Amino acid sequence: MLFYVKKSLWLDLAVTILLGSLGYLGMQHFSVPFRFSLSARSCVQGFVSFLLIMSWTFLVQKSCAIAKGHEYAENLTDALAKEYLGTSFFHAVFGGLTAALGEELFFRGFIQAQWGLIAGSVAFGLAHLGKNDIRVVSYWSYIHGLFFGLAYRFTDNLAVPVIAHGLFDLGGVIYFQQRLHNKPS
Numbered sequence: 001m002l003f004y005v006k007k008s009l010w011l012d013l014a015v016t017i018l019l020g021s022l023g024y025l026g027m028q029h030f031s032v033p034f035r036f037s038l039s040a041r042s043c044v045q046g047f048v049s050f051l052l053i054m055s056w057t058f059l060v061q062k063s064c065a066i067a068k069g070h071e072y073a074e075n076l077t078d079a080l081a082k083e084y085l086g087t088s089f090f091h092a093v094f095g096g097l098t099a100a101l102g103e104e105l106f107f108r109g110f111i112q113a114q115w116g117l118i119a120g121s122v123a124f125g126l127a128h129l130g131k132n133d134i135r136v137v138s139y140w141s142y143i144h145g146l147f148f149g150l151a152y153r154f155t156d157n158l159a160v161p162v163i164a165h166g167l168f169d170l171g172g173v174i175y176f177q178q179r180l181h182n183k184p185s
Helices: 009-029 040-068 070-082 089-115 117-127 132-155 159-182
Strands: none
Touching (some): 009 089, 040 132
């Protein structure tokens, strides 16, 4: 579902505010402690986390091409790319960073901190379920949620998964826009 709100900057922003608010209110209600410390160290940790998640994603994508065939993998990537069609660079940057903040406040800061790593990962995966043409990619979101959750668990700093998630979303939108732009009509 969250794949589809990224098409509209205003919808993306509204969902970000909703998730961030629910996460923050949940943390306050349940007295869940959290730390959000933006520093050079957290930026490096966020960037390293992003590289690990991006590497895993490309590995799975290449494995999918080997297992199911190159055409299947290309069609799957194109189906996901179409979800980001028409997104401006500003929207990609702003939407990626704000969505990362809202989603990480909710899924890591609240759900994971209150009910554990697996609960946060499953909730994140469920929130990213998509239509049949991108369902396989949707399943990858459970693992992405696990990776973002591990980044939070290992650093005890919510800024780290926010940075990793923001860079991942931004990189994905840029990759998909370039892919659609360079594809022959």
